[in-house]
Amino acid sequence: MSIWEYANPVKFMRTSGAALPFVVAGAALCTVVGLVWGFLTPLDYKQGSTVKIIFLHVPAALMAINIWLMMLVASLIWLIRRHHVSALAAKAAAPVGAVMTLIALMTGAIWGQPMWGTWWEWDPRLTSFLVLFLFYLGYMALWGAVEDADSAADLTGVLCLVGSVFAILSRYAVNFWNQGLHQGASLSLAPGERMSAVYRYPLYLTMLGFFLLFLALLLIRTRTEIRRRRLAALLARENRR
Amino acid sequence: MKSLLIRDLRLATRAGGGFGLALAFFLIVCTLVPFGVGPEGGQLARIAPGILWVGALLACLLSLDRIFALDFEDGSLDLLATAPLPLEGAVAVKALAHWLTTGLPLVLFAPLLGVLLHLPGPAYPWLLASLLLGTPALSMLGAFGAAVTVGLRRGGLLLSLLVLPLYVPTLIFGAEAVRRGASGADPVTPLVFLAAITLAVLALVPFASAAALRVNLR
Numbered sequence: 464m465s466i467w468e469y470a471n472p473v474k475f476m477r478t479s480g481a482a483l484p485f486v487v488a489g490a491a492l493c494t495v496v497g498l499v500w501g502f503l504t505p506l507d508y509k510q511g512s513t514v515k516i517i518f519l520h521v522p523a524a525l526m527a528i529n530i531w532l533m534m535l536v537a538s539l540i541w542l543i544r545r546h547h548v549s550a551l552a553a554k555a556a557a558p559v560g561a562v563m564t565l566i567a568l569m570t571g572a573i574w575g576q577p578m579w580g581t582w583w584e585w586d587p588r589l590t591s592f593l594v595l596f597l598f599y600l601g602y603m604a605l606w607g608a609v610e611d612a613d614s615a616a617d618l619t620g621v622l623c624l625v626g627s628v629f630a631i632l633s634r635y636a637v638n639f640w641n642q643g644l645h646q647g648a649s650l651s652l653a654p655g656e657r658m659s660a661v662y663r664y665p666l667y668l669t670m671l672g673f674f675l676l677f678l679a680l681l682l683i684r685t686r687t688e689i690r691r692r693r694l695a696a697l698l699a700r701e702n703r704r
Numbered sequence: 705m706k707s708l709l710i711r712d713l714r715l716a717t718r719a720g721g722g723f724g725l726a727l728a729f730f731l732i733v734c735t736l737v738p739f740g741v742g743p744e745g746g747q748l749a750r751i752a753p754g755i756l757w758v759g760a761l762l763a764c765l766l767s768l769d770r771i772f773a774l775d776f777e778d779g780s781l782d783l784l785a786t787a788p789l790p791l792e793g794a795v796a797v798k799a800l801a802h803w804l805t806t807g808l809p810l811v812l813f814a815p816l817l818g819v820l821l822h823l824p825g826p827a828y829p830w831l832l833a834s835l836l837l838g839t840p841a842l843s844m845l846g847a848f849g850a851a852v853t854v855g856l857r858r859g860g861l862l863l864s865l866l867v868l869p870l871y872v873p874t875l876i877f878g879a880e881a882v883r884r885g886a887s888g889a890d891p892v893t894p895l896v897f898l899a900a901i902t903l904a905v906l907a908l909v910p911f912a913s914a915a916a917l918r919v920n921l922r
Contacts, residue, residue, distance in 0.1 A: 604862055608853075609855075614922065618916055621852065
């Protein structure tokens, strides 16, 4: 029993099909409970009701970065061990990641307007998220543009590797360029800096919910990609006959 | 390697090679900006470092798809791939040829456009230095983008989408060095970072480009 068994599409389809309902249910439960709980939290003494957008903003931002990381790992697995499911999972994750980045940017803008008095500021965090969004766009466009499936997986894999390096580089380069409005780590463990438990626990729950949501979408989309691949193979066989 | 370089330089400088196109584009961008923002000297001087860098970057982008496209079409890229010269080396040479025909003229031309944009006097050496250090990275990253998109129809637009985010760090440090030079601050720190990026790009990106080319030549 090793993780490589799931490189077999049949095995992957069986296991993911069995797991999917639970993941979907968990995602729905955590997200809904977390968001409602978050909505019912008391108003912050400084930020008023706008603080509640944190329950969308932070989980989306967290997932936006980690989905890229997951795509990087999946691309590496594809490039090294050439498991098709891995490449398809990276392909399936990209649009979810792009949407998460967009959610983080939009909720950030909506939050920033009353708090900082501006929709957009060329702040290091904001700018690096915009750059990350551009990377997602380029990655998806490349998947769409290359016709041969294996070449597309190879090229996007290489792009993901190079893009990761440059995404990190941009992240620290903009630090150098402009000191921003955004605070540092949102979830500090240091007792003085950490946010009140009233906000922290619903936030953890929405983070878990967003993670499960991503997992559910990833499984669904990867299964769709596998089916699409099978369909293409079937059609090719039909046409040859 | 040398003969490949000479061949590429010859192809680029002969008629139809697109030599000078990037330069003309750079000139036009830098002439259009004053029309857009108004002709006051102070304002222009403040944005000049950024405009010059963005202009150079866009001009560099313009000719990227030529790095591999023609060789891909007539099949000489296949010959290069089977030649004793490693493909990584061929990629590096082609990027060098692109830099010599696009980047270097841009560097030499930039001070002249700096005059048009009222760039303050002390910034000129730093403008030259930062462009000289930064444009090789632009060519090399561009070669990577060109290698990824070489086999595609409508590759040009995709190429810019892929390459522009990769240019962000170079642009930040390059423009920052000129800006610091213009305002009298010490521009060495961003220049050192810029040099670090360029060196790392020159050392590592040819491998990624060659990998992408091998995929596209399959």
